[in-house]
Structure formats: structure tokens, C-alpha cells
Amino acid sequence: MDQDVFFTREPVVNKQRAITATRLRVHAPDCAAAVAALESIGDDWPLARPVFVGLAGCRPDATLADWIAPEGAMLEVAAPSLSDPVTAAAVSQLAQSGLPLVLSDYKAGTEIPAGLAFRFVMADARVQPVTIRVPGILIATGIDEPAAFDAAIKAGYGGAAGWFFKAGQTTAKKLAPAHAQIVRVLNLVRRNADPKQIEDAMKQDVALSFKLLRYINSAGFGLMCQVQSFRHAVVILGYEKLNKWLSLLLVTAGKDPSAPALMQAAIARGRLMEVLGAEFFPREEHDNLFITGAFSLLDRLLGAPMDKVLEEMSLPDRISDALLGQDGAYTPFLKLARACEDASADALSELTHALGLSADAVNRAQLSALKFADTLEF
CATH class of the missing domain: 1.10.3210.10 (Hypothetical protein af1432)
Known part of the structure; x- marks a missing residue:
């Protein structure tokens, strides 16, 4: 992929499979390019539900402070990236400005910098038990079909992110x-x-x-x-x-x-x-x-x-x-x-x-x- 910035997305659903948020991946070479792409959306930004904005291809840095986040936007931060002092400092600054945070790629034992609060925490349901205590509502990732979603909810997850529901079976031979x-x-x-x-x-x-x-x-x-x-x-x-x-x-x-x-x-x-x-x-x-x-x-x-x-x-x-x-x-x-x-x-x-x-x-x-x-x- 070249230096253009592209958005891809997946829904976040609750226990009843109703969409409660959109997970937006911003594929950008650096934060400055990501901010420019986000700012260009203007009035086309969807306001009906929260949007988890996550960066793919770069880590959050101080440049993100230039982003005037629309209503309902939340910054998604990968837990492993918080070990980087530059990322941790940028995220702390954004949190202090009032931008809500979402933690992704969480695993038990991950150290969270003091003072950071997260509305949602995303973890791979295939490998991460729900018995862990997390600093937010636990959302399952890694779900690839409806049965896996049901299992994750039964295990205690509060919802899931992904397109797992597109994998259902078509069983009827004719229209109802x-x-x-x-x-x-x-x-x-x-x-x-x-x-x-x-x-x-x-x-x-x-x-x-x-x-x-x-x-x-x-x-x-x-x-x-x-x-x-x-x-x-x-x-x-x-x-x-x-x-x-x-x-x-x-x-x-x-x-x-x-x-x-x-x-x-x-x-x-x-x-x-x-x-x-x-x-x-x-x-x-x-x-x-x-x-x-x-x-x-x-x-x-x-x-x-x-x-x-x-x-x-x-x-x-x-x-x-x-x-x-x-x-x-x-x-x-x-x-x-x-x-x-x-x-x-x-x-x-x-x-x-x-x-x-x-x-x-x-x-x-x-x-x-x-x-x-x-x-x-x-």
C-alpha cells in the first residue's frame, strides 16, 4: 500500500447483536497523515453511535493533539504500544483533554500507565479468559462466526467487534x-x-x-x-x-x-x-x-x-x-x-x-x- 490514508471498519455489537459502535481503522504512514484524513471527513462523520478510532501502520504521538475529535469519537489504543514512552505521553495528554479512550489487544498482566481510564477494553476471546479484571467494559475480538460469539457472551464478554455475523449459514431452499x-x-x-x-x-x-x-x-x-x-x-x-x-x-x-x-x-x-x-x-x-x-x-x-x-x-x-x-x-x-x-x-x-x-x-x-x-x- 502506498502513502494514501484509507479507512476500514467493523461494527461493535452488544450481547443482543445490536450495533452499539463502529470500530474505524485508519491506515496511515504517520499520525499527521491520519489527522489530516480524519479532519477531511467534516459533516460526513457518523454521529449516531460512538466511533472507536484506531491507528494502523503508526502509533499515537503528540500530533494527535491537533485532531478536533467529532462528538462520539473515541481513541483506540493498543495495549502493547503503551510501553513506548512517547505513545504513553501522547495518550495521557489526549485523555486529559477529554477524549475518551478504548484499550485494544489487552492481555492479563498488561501494565496501564497511572491516570488512564478506558470506556471499553478489547481482548481476543480465543486466548483471553474473561476472569481477568479489566478497566472497562470487556469486548471480544477474534470472533469469526456466530457460535463463537455466543460462547464469548456466555463466558462473560459484554459484546464483540467484528463481522462474525456474515458467516452464518443459508439453509432454506426457497424464499419464505x-x-x-x-x-x-x-x-x-x-x-x-x-x-x-x-x-x-x-x-x-x-x-x-x-x-x-x-x-x-x-x-x-x-x-x-x-x-x-x-x-x-x-x-x-x-x-x-x-x-x-x-x-x-x-x-x-x-x-x-x-x-x-x-x-x-x-x-x-x-x-x-x-x-x-x-x-x-x-x-x-x-x-x-x-x-x-x-x-x-x-x-x-x-x-x-x-x-x-x-x-x-x-x-x-x-x-x-x-x-x-x-x-x-x-x-x-x-x-x-x-x-x-x-x-x-x-x-x-x-x-x-x-x-x-x-x-x-x-x-x-x-x-x-x-x-x-x-x-x-x-
Whole structure:
């Protein structure tokens, strides 16, 4: 990776698998570059939940004092780095300024400089027993699948950081009836069916109409007036925009315990693709970019294989190709959205440069997408 600064992220979830924070890794050659990248985010910074900001590739030093941390930001400090006097002094200075701290890579016996307090302490659940006394809420790392998460919580951890919930199994051979109904409505919209026909289909499940209107009237949509009915939505939005927001009904239909976390990840992917693809595709394809990202976790959300889900849907080839891992116009953007969820920034850097994008544009789009996903009520 070159000297560009890239952000990657993972969620922090509580015992119920609800997202309570975002763990943001800043891959930077030095603290000055990290601060510059963080400052460039501006109003795109997500404020709905705390953000643990950790440095990858460098250690905290006095330069971090130049960072005007947004509301909810916390500095993540690796426990081994506190043995470095320069790091310890910088962290102490930041703590005295009021910046909340998170301790990561904690192991029993680690010496903590006097005067430092931590809101959260992160430890590898595979090797670190929970019987240790820690100076904060204990969060598990190293979790790679749902069963390991359940074991960590049973052992006494207060939550976990990571994408373990994406590793669940898809066991159903076809869509559940409730999901199939949403797909039927989506297909009608794709075919520009008569509004009354679509409305009649939606009336078969009152919850669909309620959720659709809630999404459309959410802050993320930004309408100047409140949409009161499905027919009103057709008039105000048109079929293309309506298709995008109906797609959210399918994304948010999952009943898995991890569904809210999966939904946020899926919608953030969709928004990221929509924002970054805007300069590459005509306006009429922007909603398709969003749908591609939003549907990229449908197999996990609906508990059925992706190819079986897509068999039931009338989607453009560009969307289907990307979702099935085939080459296509949208595929590089979906790969980039997924790379934002990696621990390493290597793939993200490669994809960013291949598309001719800047690291700053991708970083801002990623956090803007996360902020957008937070505006929707799942």
C-alpha cells in the first residue's frame, strides 16, 4: 500500500447483536497523515453511535493533539504500544483533554500507565479468559462466526467487534412466504404495473405499506413533504425511485438475531456504491448501484442461497452479475464496498486506484454511507 490514508471498519455489537459502535481503522504512514484524513471527513462523520478510532501502520504521538475529535469519537489504543514512552505521553495528554479512550489487544498482566481510564477494553476471546479484571467494559475480538460469539457472551464478554455475523449459514431452499410477497411487489414495480395493482399487492401485508412509508419519510430520503400513501409515493417519486425504497423492505425483512447489523452493513454498501458510482454511470443507474450493494447480503438476511433469491426477481443483468460474483460494470464497486470491511486496507487501496478514485473520496463516501444507514429505522 502506498502513502494514501484509507479507512476500514467493523461494527461493535452488544450481547443482543445490536450495533452499539463502529470500530474505524485508519491506515496511515504517520499520525499527521491520519489527522489530516480524519479532519477531511467534516459533516460526513457518523454521529449516531460512538466511533472507536484506531491507528494502523503508526502509533499515537503528540500530533494527535491537533485532531478536533467529532462528538462520539473515541481513541483506540493498543495495549502493547503503551510501553513506548512517547505513545504513553501522547495518550495521557489526549485523555486529559477529554477524549475518551478504548484499550485494544489487552492481555492479563498488561501494565496501564497511572491516570488512564478506558470506556471499553478489547481482548481476543480465543486466548483471553474473561476472569481477568479489566478497566472497562470487556469486548471480544477474534470472533469469526456466530457460535463463537455466543460462547464469548456466555463466558462473560459484554459484546464483540467484528463481522462474525456474515458467516452464518443459508439453509432454506426457497424464499419464505413473507419475503416472496415483497419480491412479487418489487417485480410489479420493475414492470411499471398499474399503481392500483401494486397497491392491492401491498395490502396483502399491511406491515409492508407501513415500513415503506416510514423509510420514504425518513431523514435519509430528504423529501420536503410527507408521503401519505402508496399512490402519493408513485406521484412524488416515480417508479425508479420507488423501486429503490421498496428494495429496502426486502433488505430489512430478515428475522435472524444479527439482522439489524446485517441490514446496516447492506445499506451502507448500497449507499457507498451509489455515491462513488455517480460519476461513472448515468443518473438512471444510480438507484441500481444502491440496490446492488443493499442486496449483497440478501442470502444471509433471507437465509437462502443468492442464486435462489435472484431466480425469483426481475433484476437487470448488471445487478445479478455483481451479486453472483461475475464480471460486470457494477462488480468492481461492490468489491470496493466489501473491501471497506477488511482488517487490511490492501484490497481497498488496489480497487480504489484501479477505478481512478482518490483515497479521500472513498473515505468520505464510506462514512457518509454509514451515516445514511443510521438514519433508517430497522
